[in-house]
Amino acid sequence: MSKVFQFGHLPVHSHCFSQDRKTLAITKENTVEVYDVSTPSAKLLATLKDHDKTVTAVDISIHGRIVTCSQDRNAIVWEPLSDGSYKPTLVLLRINRSATSVKWAPNGYKFAVGSGARVIAVCYFEQENDWWISKHIKKPIRSTILSIEWHPNSVLLAAGSTDGHARVFSGYVKGIDTKPEPTLWGEKLPFNTLCGDFVSSNGGWIHDVAFSPAGDVLAFVSHDSTVTVVYPGGANQPPRSALSVSTSYLPFTSCIFANESTVIAAGHSCHPVVFQGDETNWVLSHAIDDPEKNKQAEDSETSALNMFRQMDLKGTVVGKNASNLKTIHQNTITQLRPYSESNGSLTKFSSSGIDGRIVIFSA
Amino acid sequence: MEDWRRIDIDALDPENTMTLEELTPEVPPVSSQEVSSKINNIRTLISKGSHGDAILLAVDEPPYGADEQSKELYLNTVIDIFSATKQTDIASIVKSLSLEQQNALLKYLYKGMASKKGQQQGGILLAWYEKTVEVTGLGPVVRYLTDRRTV
Numbered sequence: 125m126s127k128v129f130q131f132g133h134l135p136v137h138s139h140c141f142s143q144d145r146k147t148l149a150i151t152k153e154n155t156v157e158v159y160d161v162s163t164p165s166a167k168l169l170a171t172l173k174d175h176d177k178t179v180t181a182v183d184i185s186i187h188g189r190i191v192t193c194s195q196d197r198n199a200i201v202w203e204p205l206s207d208g209s210y211k212p213t214l215v216l217l218r219i220n221r222s223a224t225s226v227k228w229a230p231n232g233y234k235f236a237v238g239s240g241a242r243v244i245a246v247c248y249f250e251q252e253n254d255w256w257i258s259k260h261i262k263k264p265i266r267s268t269i270l271s272i273e274w275h276p277n278s279v280l281l282a283a284g285s286t287d288g289h290a291r292v293f294s295g296y297v298k299g300i301d302t303k304p305e306p307t308l309w310g311e312k313l314p315f316n317t318l319c320g321d322f323v324s325s326n327g328g329w330i331h332d333v334a335f336s337p338a339g340d341v342l343a344f345v346s347h348d349s350t351v352t353v354v355y356p357g358g359a360n361q362p363p364r365s366a367l368s369v370s371t372s373y374l375p376f377t378s379c380i381f382a383n384e385s386t387v388i389a390a391g392h393s394c395h396p397v398v399f400q401g402d403e404t405n406w407v408l409s410h411a412i413d414d415p416e417k418n419k420q421a422e423d424s425e426t427s428a429l430n431m432f433r434q435m436d437l438k439g440t441v442v443g444k445n446a447s448n449l450k451t452i453h454q455n456t457i458t459q460l461r462p463y464s465e466s467n468g469s470l471t472k473f474s475s476s477g478i479d480g481r482i483v484i485f486s487a
Numbered sequence: 488m489e490d491w492r493r494i495d496i497d498a499l500d501p502e503n504t505m506t507l508e509e510l511t512p513e514v515p516p517v518s519s520q521e522v523s524s525k526i527n528n529i530r531t532l533i534s535k536g537s538h539g540d541a542i543l544l545a546v547d548e549p550p551y552g553a554d555e556q557s558k559e560l561y562l563n564t565v566i567d568i569f570s571a572t573k574q575t576d577i578a579s580i581v582k583s584l585s586l587e588q589q590n591a592l593l594k595y596l597y598k599g600m601a602s603k604k605g606q607q608q609g610g611i612l613l614a615w616y617e618k619t620v621e622v623t624g625l626g627p628v629v630r631y632l633t634d635r636r637t638v
Contacts, residue, residue: 328633372624
């Protein structure tokens with residue numbers, strides 16, 4: 125069964141659970157709200173208020189630090205204090221357009237911010253200056269970066285952009301990272317090395333990118349309603365295979381790997397869809413929370429509240445569920461996140477939507 | 488004093504602009520002879536009455552790389568197939584197409600609606616559109632909107 129949180133009716137662009145899944149951070153207009161979700165009803169713990177434009181993304185590191193980025197061109201790291209409040213530290217991003225996405229590296233010592241300024245800012249803490257500073261990945265990016273994803277080794281990162289390219293870069297920072305083991309993406313990885321460049325099959329925007337749990341497979345979703353999975357062929361080699369699945373759904377805005385051979389994607393169709401495959405072929409497996417199958421349950425549900433709400437909104441009582449979608453999310457899903465796993469495979473994942481809902485689905 | 492706040496600084500940055508060519512996936516060039524021979528083949532199929540095969544030929548590898556004039560002629564031919572086909576046959580024809588071919592079909596329907604010739608046969612195009620989307624779902628519509636390879 126899916127667990128649903130409703131946090132008002134404002135869009136949630138991004139959400140993130142803490143490592144222990146007890147706290148949840150969600151974006152709400154110019155602020156980020158932090159909730160305690162260990163009890164059945166969510167309790168508001170803190171509101172993070174320092175941004176003065178829409179917050180576009182939020183992420184929590186394995187150490188519990190929260191990072192937010194916003195259309196005001198800033199990123200802020202929020203350090204949790206013992207009294208339950210958070211201490212903000214502004215990060216010097218040096219960008220002249222809005223920040224669009226932010227992700228902590230899996231080791232929690234640095235993070236990357238994608239932006240409309242055609243750069244990726246890789247940020248790390250400098251002990252001497254007591255300050256978060258950033259290094260820019262510039263070339264060959266020539267359009268807005270919409271999504272960022274780190275490789276499990278915390279060195280490589282993937283970025284999806286609006287010119288239809290999904291790229292893999294090295295985000296190696298001297299002094300912070302130890303020399304990474306060679307991977308299929310490359311052996312020598314100085315900062316800003318381009319390790320892979322892939323184009324969506326019909327040239328649509330790349331909305332989201334994802335690495336497989338082992339990091340040897342890259343998936344991305346683009347605005348042409350396709351999911352593309354790429355298997356790299358080794359350093360400076362063309363990919364072993366790049367497989368694209370076209371669907372009849374509306375475009376997907378987010379994707380995650382459930383395991384090496386399963387990808388879950390969701391977006392404007394308001395419910396998650398599961399894809400499965402291997403190096404030779406990928407296919408659409410099934411839909412989760414499928415509106416086709418939900419018809420019965422939704423139609424039988426009636427409530428007085430709903431009736432009066434419809435009378436208030438539309439001045440009519442007929443078709444009280446007619447305007448409801450037959451899915452849990454009532455609007456576009458903005459982001460998927462892994463929630464829990466067992467035996468290396470995802471068992472639960474969470475989603476946030478423009479309808480203000482956070483849903484935990486069973487995979 | 489010059490109103491410097493209104494200067495479009497992005498226009499002054501040569502690295503900033505992306506041309507349409509850079510954003511379009513590469514397509515092999517198609518000569519006008521190749522297009523006209525394909526048009527003749529399609530016309531033969533129409534006169535034989537095998538409209539399903541005509542559609543199949545038309546939307547299989549459409550001439551993305553041809554010049555505008557050839558594309559126009561090609562479009563007119565496709566519209567001719569649309570109007571020659573019986574409405575009851577549409578669904579079964581669409582079902583017989585591959586995903587890639589369905590995408591191309593949707594492109595021709597939209598392009599047809601934008602052309603003079605297509606507008607004179609609006610009803611037919613709308614019937615085709617309705618029956619096509621019933622079969623294919625919204626995917627090909629989204630792909631028509633995003634794909635920069637035009638028919």
